[in-house]
Amino acid sequence: MSTVGGFVPLPISYSSSAIHYIYARAHEGSKKATKQLWPVGRTLFLANLPPDVTERELSLFFKPHGTVERSAFSEDALEKEALEESDVDSESDEEGDMEAEGASAEGEATQPKKRRRLNKPKPPQPPQVIPLPLKPLRTLRHTGQTAHVVFLDSSSLERALVPPTKPRPWPTSDEPSGLAHYLTLYDSLRPPLDAVRAYADSAMELYEFEVAKAKQKSKYRKGEAIVDEDGFTLVTRGGAYGQTVGGGVAVASKKFQRTGETSSRNRKKKESKEKTEFYAFQKAEKQRNDLMKLKQNWEETKAKVEKLKASRRFKPY
Template identity: 25%
Template structure:
């Protein structure tokens, strides 16, 4: 007990802790929380200039816990200066994170583990104030009442369940919007193909589309059926041709085998005639 209490006193007296170029800051979920979590911060500095994350005003953070979101980070670090933007990533990267437009058809899998973050301040001195924050003074992640908070425990699971339930009206509206955009894109591509038909490109090539003799007039359904039937007949004829070719090859093999058999029989007959002295070639 004596060693543990002495270590606690030393920890309480620490004002600044650095680990491999990162400044260590303790964070707690609420004022009443007894356990603290450590995050690591340093000034964002990369070779290539990033418009979303300027070097002089961007703070880079590691070891962000899963329950901490953009609003929590904005709430914590707004005490050091005006926060303009907050970005959460699965790993260090340039540019803003990709966000799905669709709620029901996401293209990016949501990362549930620890993350990295970028905080963009309005003024550069806010970074120094954040790095000078005493280690013994933890930042509070959430200002909500822990008993009423829906970001942890049973409240979090209930919130996730409610978010995962499908709203039929919203889903239908999203599908209708997507189909309308798709139809408009297809019509635009068709119109562009019509406009480009007969016009040579830079290399002199001319784009040809599925139209009849009258340019600009698309094929009718009957013409499409004729073309489809013609293509099917071609494939069938090709299959029959290949089948007949197989028969021809088999016939040739049989003829060659018969000739070899007759040749061997003739050799034996000649040998017998020579033995009987009846072989007279001239």
């Protein structure tokens, strides 16, 4: 069977009449990415997976071709990445800072500084969150999702990519599905109270730790300008007078600039001092304008009624 857009369709039989297709392709590392998430050569990229697939089912399905080391769904990966990225960012910032400092220091051989750094007590470990007890459950994802499957060796990948001759049945893992799934999910969402307490307490501890850390780390102070390495000063908007934000040079919010109002509440508009009916020509003008407006309204209404007439509205019965 031919390929579809460079993918090998792997037919799976759901029942005698329903055949589902998974599209498979060898994973190619992207050139831009600095770090390869997936080892090229033994990673299979899959598209259009069933919505209720589990990792276990994936490895069961590919078992005839070889052992699956790990697999990951793109939807989850995105979230995870986002999480990790932010963590990585903050960490790499630190590291980068250190490295930069280190590099600059190296040339001048300032050993003591480095040592002092090393001697510093280790930063406190973030408290661990005690997770809520969740039973193994299927995650139902959007239809047509993608995933990466990493085999132990590259030969399995080749075997997996050989177009199969006939559809294979879909394996099932132990996670409940259907009615049982919903029953388990229902119970799982209502954990025992002590578990909730443990989770909440530990999560709050973590939050407080993070807040404290952020406070320590933050180099931005109110009223101090943030100047980046190119010498640009960060300008931020906020509040009426630009005072509600923490870092950067503040300017007033756009709304304040536009309206001059600090709050969203409507104030009574000041009456204009200028008299409108002082000169005779003003009066005449006003009268004329009123008449013109009258005529305009008249014409408009006429047009509207004309339009209604076109829709045969005036045949009452």
